[in-house]
Amino acid sequence: MAMAAHEIEQLIRAGIPGAEVTITDLAGDGDHYAARVVAPGFVGMSRVRQHQAVYAALGGRMGQELHALQLTTAAPPGE
Template structure:
């Protein structure tokens, strides 16, 4: 079952409660998200994106995942 933007944001908020989060996309399968959070400070981009994927709790796992593609922008606040 495809995921809606608000569902993705809710999952991300559980892990990143103080982050600036913006999720876009309307087909429920191919989405984009921007996550700006202090916890990313000192992490490289791969580490940041792995943290976001972990926050999605398996929703992108395998061909039967609820979310097929998520374009990510992650960074620490400036």
């Protein structure tokens, strides 16, 4: 079963404190999403580590309930 956008957002916010999360349903099918995650905890992290943190927050749901997720991650400006 596919995940709802609000579920993805909740998981990311729970796993990455202080994150600003925007979820977009790319295909309108509830199965292909884009996520923009901006978090103070990303300061000093490589883009790969940022993405790993998001996947960790999703708790193994990638490839299971969540089929496809296009990620954009960043630290807040000025941090």
